Amino acid sequence: MPVTALAESMVKLPLPGGPDERAITTAFPQKGALILQRTRPPLLETPMDVFDRSIFTPNDQFYVRWHWAGIPNEIDVNSFRLTVHGHVNRTVSLSLDELLALPQMELAAVNQCSGNSRGYFQPRVSGAQWSNGAMGNARWTGVSLNPVLDRAGVKAGAVQVRFKGLDDAVLPEAPKLMKSLAIDHARDGEVMLAYAMNGEQLPLLNGFPLRLIVPGWYSTYWVKMLNDIEVLDQPDTNYWMKTAYTIPDTPHASVRPGETGFKVVPINRMVPRSFITNIMAGERLQAGAPRLVRGIAFGGDTGVARVDFSSDGGKSWQQTQLGKDEGKYSFRQWQLSFTPIAGAQALMVRCTSSSGETQPDTPNWNPSGFMRNVIEQTPVVAA
């Protein structure tokens, strides 16, 4: 969250040990100013101040993450087809018009990369060196997955549903990105196929024309440019389920650095997080003068019950006032007026979810840099 502007075209992310400088880019189609983590395939991060302006992240500053560089740069809405096949009564191929004619649903949901905030893991780990902006919140409009599966008729004995998009690896032997959900999860009525975000068609880099929405779960499941749904009668053992995107089967997915031999499971539901969005690390505050502090929180796979704020490094906490509830999977704004006392201090914010889960005060660690949700600290000086 503490992002210092260096020049118009650069930012400094306070990643321990560096490298900490990144370019701000406007070079990507349908996209505004974003933090450049990688050009090809694109990894683009949302700057923290964007989250201060609205709990809905604008499409043109919504973060971007692709695994393979074979991204189609043209999509024809008339010839695009979504195929549903596998352990079904009949293979069906649906046009966008056919999907648009199905009953529409809409929900607000946070999309967050499994490795959001990986750059803050200590000891540091390899992977995209994100600050806290590999996340965004949008109103997703589309159709529930369940009736789409019914078009094909799921056969008895189905165990999982596997999703593929139009993107491809450059090398043909490399594993195509495929993700699977348990059949009951896929049919829960909330998992949906979105053809719009925040009231407009998706930017190509966010998965136009169709993206899987898995509310409350990490973005690795939110398959972009979704064109293939396969019902499986066996558990999916493809690379992206069995090897990649796995977490230690331990509390907070945490292990000791160097530890081996732990059991792993596919990453799944999100956990609560919260951020200050209007005060940056290193900022100087006026001592003795009331100051409004605000930010965003989300409960993970459930709503936000409360958000507490501390201006003394976690010794004492005050409950903040929550903003409008846009649904349990959405960002929720919080705010509080506090009076800084002279000296250096750490501002902290802590979310408790509706299921009673609270952010931990010690950071988790795993070799993939997944699922960070420690209470974040913003160091400031008041004088």
Place this chain on the structure above:
Amino acid sequence: MWRKLLPVALITVSVLASLAAYAEQKLSLKSVSVDLPFGDRMFPDGPGADLVNGNCLACHSVGMVLNQPALSEAQWRTEVEKMRTAYKAPIDPKDVDKIISYLYDLSHR
């Protein structure tokens, strides 16, 4: 009679028109054609730079690598082996150590 009906009729027409506009806006998708930046920067000079340029840049641009922290040699070995075995980078086994050495030096500059 007309005086009473006209405003109602006008409101009805305008509501229908805005509903139609709303529906059209919601329900019509437009084809998209874009250009994506390629990112043709090369790796900094140094022993092994040619190998890294030749083996890595087909699948990804350099930024990802330049942004990595000072990873240990063992961490870089894990990365290179993942690229080779899982992601099928056509790296000649005899070049693996040279590539690891280049990446380690780069991340510790």
